[in-house]
Amino acid sequence: MDKKFDFNLLAIFLEVYQQRSITLAADALGLTQPGVSAALKRLQQTIGVELFVREGRGISPTNAAIQLANQVSPAYNLVNSALSNLAGFDKQTPRQFLVYVDEPMMNLLQPLVEQDPDMGNCEIEFKMTPTNEDQLLHQLSLQKADLAIDIGQLPSLSYSNELFYREQISVVCRKGHPRIDGIIDKAQFYQEKHITIKVRRSDLSVLDFFTEEVISARKVSCECHSLIAMMALISESDCIGITSSIMAEKYAAKLNLQLIELPFKCKPILHNMMWHKRNEVNPAHVWLREKLNQLIAQST
Numbered sequence: 001m002d003k004k005f006d007f008n009l010l011a012i013f014l015e016v017y018q019q020r021s022i023t024l025a026a027d028a029l030g031l032t033q034p035g036v037s038a039a040l041k042r043l044q045q046t047i048g049v050e051l052f053v054r055e056g057r058g059i060s061p062t063n064a065a066i067q068l069a070n071q072v073s074p075a076y077n078l079v080n081s082a083l084s085n086l087a088g089f090d091k092q093t094p095r096q097f098l099v100y101v102d103e104p105m106m107n108l109l110q111p112l113v114e115q116d117p118d119m120g121n122c123e124i125e126f127k128m129t130p131t132n133e134d135q136l137l138h139q140l141s142l143q144k145a146d147l148a149i150d151i152g153q154l155p156s157l158s159y160s161n162e163l164f165y166r167e168q169i170s171v172v173c174r175k176g177h178p179r180i181d182g183i184i185d186k187a188q189f190y191q192e193k194h195i196t197i198k199v200r201r202s203d204l205s206v207l208d209f210f211t212e213e214v215i216s217a218r219k220v221s222c223e224c225h226s227l228i229a230m231m232a233l234i235s236e237s238d239c240i241g242i243t244s245s246i247m248a249e250k251y252a253a254k255l256n257l258q259l260i261e262l263p264f265k266c267k268p269i270l271h272n273m274m275w276h277k278r279n280e281v282n283p284a285h286v287w288l289r290e291k292l293n294q295l296i297a298q299s300t
Contacts, residue, residue: 009043010072012036013051017069018141020058028142073158077278089283091120097288100129100136100148103227104167104246105271109149112295124288140276146288147275151199151209154274162289164273165296169210170248171260172231173240180240186263193221195230195241206242212265231255244269 015025016036026036044051051065061069101109106126113124129150130136137154139145153161171189173180179188196218199209207215221239224230227247234241235255248259273292279285 005046006042009039009046010076012039013043013065014069014073014076016040016052016059017061017065018138020060022059077276080278089287091122091287094121095284096123096125097284098125098127098145099288099292100139100145100150101126102129102150102271104244104269105149105165107250108165108246108299109292109295112299116291116295119291122287124291140274143276146279146285147273149271149273149292151269151271153272158277160275160277160280162273163270164293165271167245167269167271169206169242169262169266169269170245171240171262172234172243172248172252172257173260174235174237175256175258177238177258179238180258180260182258182260184240184260184263189240189263190216190218193219193237193239195221195224195233195237195239197224197227197230197241197243207262207264207266210266210269211262212267215264231257 012025012029012031015029016022019025019028022033022036022040025031026033029036031039040051047068049064050062051068052059052061054060099109106128110126113119113126127145129148130139133154136148136150137156137159140148140154140159149164171184173192179192184192196205196207198205221237222233224233227243228251230241231243231247231251232255233239235257242262248257251257252259273289275285275289
């Protein structure tokens with residue numbers, strides 16, 4: 001291989017590999033499409049293998065491209081981290097972070113961040129975690145988001161997973177319920193109508209996801225996509241529902257709800273912090289993770 005190999009070609013290759021699109025890669029790199037295409041052609045000529053093939057309206061990496069990306073990407077990430085470390089991080093320099101969270105974490109963290117006097121000129125924006133795991137991986141890989149906090153873990157070795165917060169689940173029903181007053185057994189649990197909610201990034205209900213017992217069919221009145229919406233509906237009906245302790249403790253009094261222990265043996269809800277390993281030692285990213293951990297520690 002030519003000793004004067006242009007390593008810029010690898011940066012362009014990795015962007016195209018991640019985006020699976022020359023157009024999107026060109027936009028991300030601030031280059032023209034012909035420029036990106038020419039760079040890929042030069043790289044293919046240099047190493048003597050084809051890297052991408054046409055597939056529908058897009059492109060797909062060859063086996064050679066997959067092997068090259070797997071070998072080059074870790075080193076490229078280390079170089080970026082090293083350069084970031086040299087630059088350092090100053091919280092007084094304006095910076096906005098984007099963090100994906102589930103609904104309980106958004107309700108817990110957003111007020112803590114807004115009330116924290118030690119943010120400097122940094123801001124943290126929270127968005128709901130994508131329901132599709134591939135989309136979440138894609139967003140973190142392309143650094144469209146800095147990290148995610150959600151239940152479950154990311155399976156790829158390219159990502160770090162760290163336990164962030166542990167909570168329990170609880171039954172809620174309205175105060176003044178005609179049949180429930182502070183306690184519920186299994187028989188009554190199945191007799192009542194339920195308002196259910198599915199776990200994000202899963203087709204299972206909250207109860208099915210966290211219980212350690214086999215759950216029989218329930219009488220379902222409706223299915224929601226938001227815990228707050230579910231609790232609001234329960235406050236105006238005789239239905240019952242399952243929610244997280246964070247949401248229950250925050251909104252029970254406001255919505256005039258009872259908090260009742262679940263008559264099943266359940267696992268705790270584990271909210272994990274997840275990020276791409278390229279940011280493992282990045283000073284700005286380390287500050288973000290430490291800040292969120294500090295805020296969550298102060299809240300308990």
